[in-house]
Amino acid sequence: MISPFGMIVSRVNFYQRILILFAVIPLYSPIELTAQSDGLGVPATLTELWRLGEEDNQNILFGDIQSVQIDSQGQLYVYDHPWGNSGIIYKISPGGNLLHQIGSEGSGPGEFELISGIYVGMGDTVYAMDNSHERIYKYAPPEHEFFDMRRIQRVEDSFSDPWRLVGANTMGFIVGYMTPFMNWIPETMTSENTYDVYLINQGGIRADSIILREPDIERIIYDGGTGYTHMIFSHSPVVFVGKTGKIYSGSGKESEIRIMTVNGEIERTLSLDIEAIPVTRQDIEKSLENADEMRRRLTYASDIPENKPYYQHFTVDDLGHTWVQLNERYGATEVNWLIIDQNNDVVNNFMLPSNIRLLSVDRGKAYGVKDDIILIAYKIN
Secondary structure, eight states, X not given: OBOTTSOXXXXXXXXXXXXXXXXXXXXXXXXXXXXXEOSSSOOOEEEEEEEEOSTTBOSOOOSOEEEEEEOTTSOEEEEEOOTTSOOEEEXXXXXXXXXXXXXXXSSSTTEESSEEEEEEOGGGOEEEEETTTTEEEEEETTTTEEEEEEEOOOOTTOOOEEEEEEXXXXXXXXXXXXXXXXXXXXXGOOSOOEEEEEEEETTSOBXXXXXXXXXXXXXXXXXXXXXXXXXTTOOXXXXXXXXXXXXXXXXXXXXXXXXXXXXXXEEEEEEOOOOOOBOOHHHHHHHTTTOOHHHHHHHHTSOOOSBOOSEEEEEEOTTSOEEEEEOOOTTOSEEEEEEEOTTSOEEEEEEEETTEEEEEEETTEEEEEETTTEEEEEEEO
């Protein structure tokens, strides 16, 4: 298979990892990023407050920041996943100071071998899923000591595996499932797969009915099904649970984001009035510049998408606004973000460097990552 980082291997091993360590640092000079406001009251300027992750601070070693969650006190919970590591959960103060880590590596209660998603729920309880053991752990505030665990029960005759914790509520846990590539099971050896989201009850039992389904990243199957690589410029599922418990879902394959209940009922759809950006020859060469000859050959022999996904990523703030990161044209150093209200109106847009992605927006602050290894906090003016 190919990992999300571009390596080709002949068969699946989701727990095979490579060690890469990155240094971390606090930020110094604030930066203002000004948006084009249409006067509807949504903030137009982001002012940098602090950052962690640059080379002259060794307090934290970020390797690949996956998500940032915010609790009722404005404290941050950062799920970092360096290659070769089981994953780390950092608790960080609103001012950018490291408070402590939550959980530890291992196979015992409250320990994890491969974190795959965290969520801060009611009462600031922190939930974390251990993909290796298909368990969900609960850590209680204020110190977030481990206090409970639920094992996700396997479903017979199902080829999909619980892959990522998306959210949690009083009914249970919202978990994304994906179909791993197994070259001894023909049903999994397909180029088009789905990312399915289910509700897991408090007993660890998966509901019979699905909440939602999004197309997963397209695969290029090779050598008669002995392995695969990911298609470049393929859509990728994005699923987000907002503060009200509503689920936001999309993939960039269409210019839409669906908002639904935990029962899978679609309440409304955000339709983005944007044009698809064509994939150019320069885009393809840039994407494959570090690929080996085998992957280059496989890619050029396949049907490369004509257009990039409509958007790369989105997050939802505490007011219910959806912040959408669009795609950029070849050579662009900045990318456009749209802020969409609950009436499907674009109330603001602004530019950010293309290597910065906002992961969480809450109570007048936005938190993003630069190159996946530097955490940045902004004040929204």
